[in-house]
Amino acid sequence: MAMATEVGLRQSIAIPETWGHRHLLGLEHLSADEITLILDYADRLQAATEHGRRKLDLLKGKTVANLFFENSTRTRNSFSLAAKRLGADTVEFSSSGSSVSKGETLIDTAKTIEAMMVDAVVVRHSSPGTPHLLARSLDCSVINAGDGPHEHPTQGLLDILTIRQNRGTLRGLTVALVGDIAHSRTARSNIWGLLKLGAHVIVCGPATLVSKNWEKLGVEVAYDLDKILPRCDVLNLLRIQFERQAIRPFPSVHEYTLLYAMNQERLRRSKPEIMIMAPGPINRGVELTPEVADGPHSVILDQVTNGIAIRMATLWLLLGRSQATLPSLC
Amino acid sequence: MESPILSDTNNWLIENGRLIDPAARMDREGRLLVIDGKIAALDPTDGDVPRGIERIDARGCIVGPGLFDLATEFGEPGREEDETIATGTAAALAGGYTSVALSPNTDPPIDTAASVEFIYSKGLRADRCRLLPIGCVSKERKGESLAEIGSLVEAGAVALSDTPSALENTGLMRRALEYCSMFDRYVFDHPEIGSLSRGGVMHEGLEQLKLGLSPIPAEAEDLATSRDLRLVEATGGKLHLTSISTSGSVELCRRAKHRSLPFSVGIHAANLHMTDNSMRSFDTNRKVKPPLRSLDHLEACLEGIQDGTIDIISSGHRPCSLEKKMLEIDAAPFGMIALETALAQVITFLIRPGIIDWVTALQKMSLNPARLLKQPGGSLAIGSPADLVVIDADRRWTVEAALFQSKSYNTPLEGAELYGLVRCSLVAGRKLYTAAF
Numbered sequence: 020m021a022m023a024t025e026v027g028l029r030q031s032i033a034i035p036e037t038w039g040h041r042h043l044l045g046l047e048h049l050s051a052d053e054i055t056l057i058l059d060y061a062d063r064l065q066a067a068t069e070h071g072r073r074k075l076d077l078l079k080g081k082t083v084a085n086l087f088f089e090n091s092t093r094t095r096n097s098f099s100l101a102a103k104r105l106g107a108d109t110v111e112f113s114s115s116g117s118s119v120s121k122g123e124t125l126i127d128t129a130k131t132i133e134a135m136m137v138d139a140v141v142v143r144h145s146s147p148g149t150p151h152l153l154a155r156s157l158d159c160s161v162i163n164a165g166d167g168p169h170e171h172p173t174q175g176l177l178d179i180l181t182i183r184q185n186r187g188t189l190r191g192l193t194v195a196l197v198g199d200i201a202h203s204r205t206a207r208s209n210i211w212g213l214l215k216l217g218a219h220v221i222v223c224g225p226a227t228l229v230s231k232n233w234e235k236l237g238v239e240v241a242y243d244l245d246k247i248l249p250r251c252d253v254l255n256l257l258r259i260q261f262e263r264q265a266i267r268p269f270p271s272v273h274e275y276t277l278l279y280a281m282n283q284e285r286l287r288r289s290k291p292e293i294m295i296m297a298p299g300p301i302n303r304g305v306e307l308t309p310e311v312a313d314g315p316h317s318v319i320l321d322q323v324t325n326g327i328a329i330r331m332a333t334l335w336l337l338l339g340r341s342q343a344t345l346p347s348l349c
Numbered sequence: 350m351e352s353p354i355l356s357d358t359n360n361w362l363i364e365n366g367r368l369i370d371p372a373a374r375m376d377r378e379g380r381l382l383v384i385d386g387k388i389a390a391l392d393p394t395d396g397d398v399p400r401g402i403e404r405i406d407a408r409g410c411i412v413g414p415g416l417f418d419l420a421t422e423f424g425e426p427g428r429e430e431d432e433t434i435a436t437g438t439a440a441a442l443a444g445g446y447t448s449v450a451l452s453p454n455t456d457p458p459i460d461t462a463a464s465v466e467f468i469y470s471k472g473l474r475a476d477r478c479r480l481l482p483i484g485c486v487s488k489e490r491k492g493e494s495l496a497e498i499g500s501l502v503e504a505g506a507v508a509l510s511d512t513p514s515a516l517e518n519t520g521l522m523r524r525a526l527e528y529c530s531m532f533d534r535y536v537f538d539h540p541e542i543g544s545l546s547r548g549g550v551m552h553e554g555l556e557q558l559k560l561g562l563s564p565i566p567a568e569a570e571d572l573a574t575s576r577d578l579r580l581v582e583a584t585g586g587k588l589h590l591t592s593i594s595t596s597g598s599v600e601l602c603r604r605a606k607h608r609s610l611p612f613s614v615g616i617h618a619a620n621l622h623m624t625d626n627s628m629r630s631f632d633t634n635r636k637v638k639p640p641l642r643s644l645d646h647l648e649a650c651l652e653g654i655q656d657g658t659i660d661i662i663s664s665g666h667r668p669c670s671l672e673k674k675m676l677e678i679d680a681a682p683f684g685m686i687a688l689e690t691a692l693a694q695v696i697t698f699l700i701r702p703g704i705i706d707w708v709t710a711l712q713k714m715s716l717n718p719a720r721l722l723k724q725p726g727g728s729l730a731i732g733s734p735a736d737l738v739v740i741d742a743d744r745r746w747t748v749e750a751a752l753f754q755s756k757s758y759n760t761p762l763e764g765a766e767l768y769g770l771v772r773c774s775l776v777a778g779r780k781l782y783t784a785a786f
Contacts, residue, residue, distance in 0.1 A: 047559065124672065124675045124676055125676065125677055126675055144677060145679065146677035146678055146679035146680065147560055147561045147562050147631065147678065147679075148560070148562075148631025148677065148678050149677045149678075151630075151631045152631060152677060152678075166561075167561055167562075167679070168561035168562075169560055169561035169562070170561070202561075204561060207559070207561060230558055232554070232555050232558050233558070235555055236555075236559075266544075
């Protein structure tokens with residue numbers, strides 16, 4: 020019985036000929052079909068691992084290195100667990116600050132790790148393009164776990180998976196990303212993925228953090244949350260990134276909360292089936308009140324669970340087949 | 350070429366070439382006689398040519414006055430890992446530049462008479478192109494108080510500038526324009542309002558929005574340009590904007606030119622053909638100041654070149670050692686090397702497509718910079734120093750920074766196919782550079 024399941028699973032997650040990626044650097048350049056493939060495989064691997072009660076040996080003998088230049092708890096642990104549930108080994112590197120303060124270039128750090136015969140490097144860094152730099156310099160796979168405000172593809176995918184699991188499809192849904200769009204990699208990855216899968220995307224927040232230029236990409240721009248609220252099927256409440264901003268883009272947290280925090284009162288004016296999401300870590304009382312975060316509309320913890328599934332699917336698709344045969348594509 | 354690598358002679362007959370004199374707006378076939386390091390005659394009769402004179406066969410080539418750069422940075426003293434005066438002046442000659450005005454961005458910066466002397470003596474020792482030091486406007490190039498500008502001028506500083514930093518302090522800018530006018534020297538400014546651009550990496554716009562890189566908005570330049578021009582009007586001081594890049598700046602300068610204000614406008618060659626689209630590669634060699642702008646700005650700059658609003662095309666040569674450009678894009682320094690590509694960039698992207706002709710190109714790369722600094726150069730007039738360049742304008746080549754004279758490799762054009770190579774460069778009639786091909 021176990022054998023039969025194993026064979027069935029391997030067939031259901033066979034890596035198609037058309038999948039040509041060695042790295043996952045962002046969602047901007049993935050097609051709708053490729054995104055759907057990752058989501059489908061995440062669902063299958065989630066079922067096969069019985070939500071973590073069962074370990075597989077699909078990536079036995081492979082090693083995944085976490086290389087984090089910014090603090091992270093959930094993403095790092097999520098990648099580690101995903102690797103372990105597929106039977107891979109993991110190794111952890113952390114380093115704070117940029118290359119300059121450390122005296123070693125990023126490329127040297129990464130090459131050192133690669134020399135330990137790792138198959139994939141999961142990298143987070145405050146500077147956009149860092150994973151792209153590594154992808155050009157290393158022979159192993161590179162997974163972007165967040166590069167400054169640029170992209171965070173696995174976060175975008177796990178958000179989309181969470182919506183799809185609840186609603187069955189993205190097509191026709193209205194999804195609002197609320198908050199600091201300018202500095203949010205989560206926003207960018209969500210926007211690319213959501214647009215490709217047919218959702219209507221609204222970016223909403225203070226004008227200092229939401230550029231009108233987004234309209235050129237087919238995204239609706241709004242500054243008044245209360246106006247768009249009745250139309251939204253999903254609200255994704257982005258974290259305010261206090262640390263990234265030289266001149267504060269809004270007068271106070273108090274004012275931000277008045278204008279954009281999701282609270283019980285706003286929930287009452289929303290669609291009854293609205294989904295409340297947040298990539299976390301959440302600032303309770305800033306982006307949303309505890310009642311909303313812990314209420315029946317919140318899928319915040321489902322997002323965390325789905326993160327592991329998305330990362331399993333990503334690791335499998337990138338490492339599941341012999342790399343020698345793959346061209347160097349991003 | 351008929352002569353070996355170097356020659357001590359400074360008597361030449363340059364024949365079979367196409368002579369271009371931007372000062373006389375001359376563009377025709379002809380012969381050029383150089384005697385004792387000076388231009389002695391155009392189309393001399395055989396009787397006037399000394400017997401046994403060495404000849405340069407410039408068949409198929411352009412012969413013009415050597416190029417003159419106003420936006421070059423080397424690094425010596427203090428950052429010799431980027432470029433020394435010896436490697437930098439050799440790069441200049443290889444690129445066709447016979448004179449270079451050097452930015453004071455060194456460590457320590459060129460803010461004393463002694464440091465001006467240092468640049469001159471190092472330049473003489475290198476014995477390549479002419480090297481003209483620009484002194485700092487402010488003490489230690491900190492933008493706080495005026496440097497001893499009188500002493501700097503006395504020592505031979507040809508202009509005053511804090512480039513590549515902008516003169517952000519408006520009060521200091523006003524004082525600098527007033528004070529430098531006593532010495533009939535230009536203040537060079539890179540127009541940028543730091544509070545709008547600080548931390549920025551690339552031009553603000555749709556590409557920047559997608560890439561999530563910190564923005565350098567166009568208005569950070571427009572406002573500084575506007576401020577500088579207003580201060581020129583108020584003080585009568587002389588201003589050279591080293592490097593504009595926005596449609597706003599072009600328009601402001603165009604209007605100010607109608608009022609005949611004493612200022613000139615420069616642009617880096619890169620801002621005449623590269624756009625912010627190329628930042629998608631996150632290539633740190635594309636991180637330059639001013640940033641590569643979007644197509645609409647680029648087109649406005651090209652119009653400014655055509656209608657004469659922009660007087661001067663500079664290289665914007667800013668070498669950075671390999672290890673500095675290996676960093677992530679936020680941490681990597683700004684700059685690209687360009688002395689050895691600027692001419693080919695102009696030939697490939699401006700002259701060949703017919704945007705400007707050769708006379709105009711040499712006005713902007715040789716005559717106008719020389720006139721601005723009241724230095725010889727930029728013309729083929731009889732009696733002027735034989736600072737000359739022979740250019741094989743149709744020769745196609747592939748950029749390979751490892752083969753450059755420059756010590757650094759930071760060019761975004763690596764691998765690009767360009768047209769136009771310098772065959773030889775003469776300084777005061779001495780052939781100090783001869784191409785290997």
